[in-house]
Amino acid sequence: MRTVSNPPNPFESTYRELLEPAPAATVEIFRDASREILSRNDSPDLPFRWSVNPYRGCFHGCAYCYARPSHEYWGFGAGTDFESKLVVKEDAATLLRQAFERPSWKGELIVFSGNTDCYQPLEASYGLTRACLDVCADYRNPVGIITKGALVLRDVDVLARIQQKAWMRVYLSIPFADEEVARKMEPHAPSISKRFETMKALSDAGIQTGISIAPVIPGLNDEAIPELLERAWAAGARMATFSLLRLSGSVESVFLDRIKEIYPDRLSKIINRLREVRGGQLSEAAFFDRHHGSGIYWQMIQQLFEVARRRAGFESDREGAIPDTFRRPGGAQTTLFDQEEEG
Numbered sequence: 001m002r003t004v005s006n007p008p009n010p011f012e013s014t015y016r017e018l019l020e021p022a023p024a025a026t027v028e029i030f031r032d033a034s035r036e037i038l039s040r041n042d043s044p045d046l047p048f049r050w051s052v053n054p055y056r057g058c059f060h061g062c063a064y065c066y067a068r069p070s071h072e073y074w075g076f077g078a079g080t081d082f083e084s085k086l087v088v089k090e091d092a093a094t095l096l097r098q099a100f101e102r103p104s105w106k107g108e109l110i111v112f113s114g115n116t117d118c119y120q121p122l123e124a125s126y127g128l129t130r131a132c133l134d135v136c137a138d139y140r141n142p143v144g145i146i147t148k149g150a151l152v153l154r155d156v157d158v159l160a161r162i163q164q165k166a167w168m169r170v171y172l173s174i175p176f177a178d179e180e181v182a183r184k185m186e187p188h189a190p191s192i193s194k195r196f197e198t199m200k201a202l203s204d205a206g207i208q209t210g211i212s213i214a215p216v217i218p219g220l221n222d223e224a225i226p227e228l229l230e231r232a233w234a235a236g237a238r239m240a241t242f243s244l245l246r247l248s249g250s251v252e253s254v255f256l257d258r259i260k261e262i263y264p265d266r267l268s269k270i271i272n273r274l275r276e277v278r279g280g281q282l283s284e285a286a287f288f289d290r291h292h293g294s295g296i297y298w299q300m301i302q303q304l305f306e307v308a309r310r311r312a313g314f315e316s317d318r319e320g321a322i323p324d325t326f327r328r329p330g331g332a333q334t335t336l337f338d339q340e341e342e343g
Contacts, residue, residue, distance in 0.1 A: 029122075030074075030087045032056065037095035037132075039114055051114030052096065054128035056087035058116045060148060060189040063258035064215050067115040069249040078250035083188070086122060093131035100139045100328065107326020109142040109167070117173075119149025121188070133158045140325040142167040146212055148174075148189040150198045156205045163207060166325040169239065171212040172199045174232070177224035184262045196235045203236020210239030213305075217245045218273030218293075219266065220259075222301050226308035233312040240314045242305055243291040244298070245274065247283040273297065 039051045057071055061083035068078035076085045089095075099105055112118040118129040133155060136143050143162050145152065152159075152170065162168045174195050176182040182192050190198070202209045211232035216222050229240055247255055259267050274282050277293030292298070 026084060027059070028085045030085065032087045032089040034089075035095065036099075037089065037092050038099050038110070041114060050108055051111045052092065052118075052132055053113045053115050054089050054092040054118060054126070054132060055113070055116045055120060055122055056089075057082050057085060059083050059086065059120045059122065060117055060186055062186045062189065063255050064185065064217065064245055064247075064251065066215075066246045066248060066251060068251050068254060070115045072250070079254050088122065088126055089128065090126070092128045093135050096132050096135045097138075100135065100141065100326075105326075107139070107141050107324060109144060109322055110136065111144045111146065113146075117147050117149055117189075118145065119147040119151040121149075121151075123149070123151055124154075130155050130158060133162065137161040137165070138329055140165040140327050142322050142325065144168070145170045146173055148172070148186070148195060150190045150194050153198055153201050156202065156207065159202075159207050160205065167322045169208050169210060170202055171210045171239070171241070172196075172202075172232075172237070173212045173214060174199075174228060175213050175215060175217070176221050177227045177231070178221075181221065185258065196231055199232065199237055200235040208239070209235075209237050210241065211237045213240070213242040215245035216242050216301060217270065218277055218297060218301065219270040220263075222304070225301070225305050226311070229305075229308045229312040229314065233314065238314065240309055240312075244277065244293050246291070247274075248285060252282060277301075 037052055037054075039053055041049055041051060056074065057076070058065065058067070065082070068082050071078050071082045071085075074085075074087060076082070112129060112132070123129050133143065135141075137158055140162075143166065145168075147170070159168065159170065172195050174192060176185065176192060179192050182189070199209055199211070211228065213225060213228055216225070225242070232240060245255075256267070256271075259270060263270075271282070277295055277298040278284055279294055293301070
């Protein structure tokens with residue numbers, strides 16, 4: 001990798017809401033020169049196989065981020081390096097177009113992103129996510145987006161293009177209802193109110209939008225689930241999901257150090273609750289168990305979510321098969337969307 005000289009200051013993004021004077025950002029940017037953009041996921045408990053990560057590391061600096069250990073692959077640390085030493089793939093869109101042209105690509109769902117937030121502040125300078133979404137629109141490839149970034153509103157036009165011809169969903173990640181808690185746990189992410197405003201704007205623009213309450217941290221934010229679902233429904237979200245905190249690998253020390261620093265009086269409660277829903281452990285790596293807990297307290301959390309979901313108005317998130325809409329520009333494929341337009 002090569003270091004980028006004079007990298008952009010993420011704090012200068014007009015899409016990041018500052019609640020206090022902007023600090024001096026010490027960020028190093030590195031170029032990813034690898035020749036692949038599609039990351040394959042073979043985990044049997046995830047609903048997708050492919051993701052696109054235009055960036056590695058994330059300036060949002062969320063203490064609980066499950067992707068932190070992946071930064072060690074680049075030779076960086078999973079702590080402050082994760083939000084201060086960021087990797088960009090400047091030819092992401094070109095590589096994605098090349099991947100779509102390969103006969104082996106059949107148009108499966110692509111998620112933005114598996115190991116980062118594709119709308120973190122760097123996107124305002126580099127535009128890599130938008131460029132990749134433009135490619136998806138050209139090829140009518142199904143897309144799922146999970147983000148905290150208000151910058152997604154910049155791309156409503158390309159999101160509308162995709163949704164017109166293919167399956168697409170945008171989930172806003174909002175695990176906290178309290179602004180103070182969120183600012184301490186997600187120090188450089190947009191405020192909670194800004195994320196709900198973003199959700200409302202996307203919904204008003206006709207974009208299918210949902211809320212991801214992840215992670216649920218027993219003893220810290222589980223009681224906020226009903227409020228989050230009510231606010232999401234009012235903001236136009238019609239899909240809702242949640243999952244339990246994962247403290248895999250080096251995430252555990254980063255997370256516990258942050259809690260110890262900002263909420264020392266809650267540390268024991270949070271640890272005890274985690275052990276209660278994790279069978280005495282702080283984390284679980286087994287497929288199908290890592291996103292969910294067990295025991296009475298976890299059952300209470302599940303019941304809280306289900307009751308609050310129905311009360312707010314959400315229906316089941318279970319959807320049918322994603323339509324086969326993929327086609328190469330200039331190709332002769334006829335899709336379900338084409339047939340509907342012709343009829």
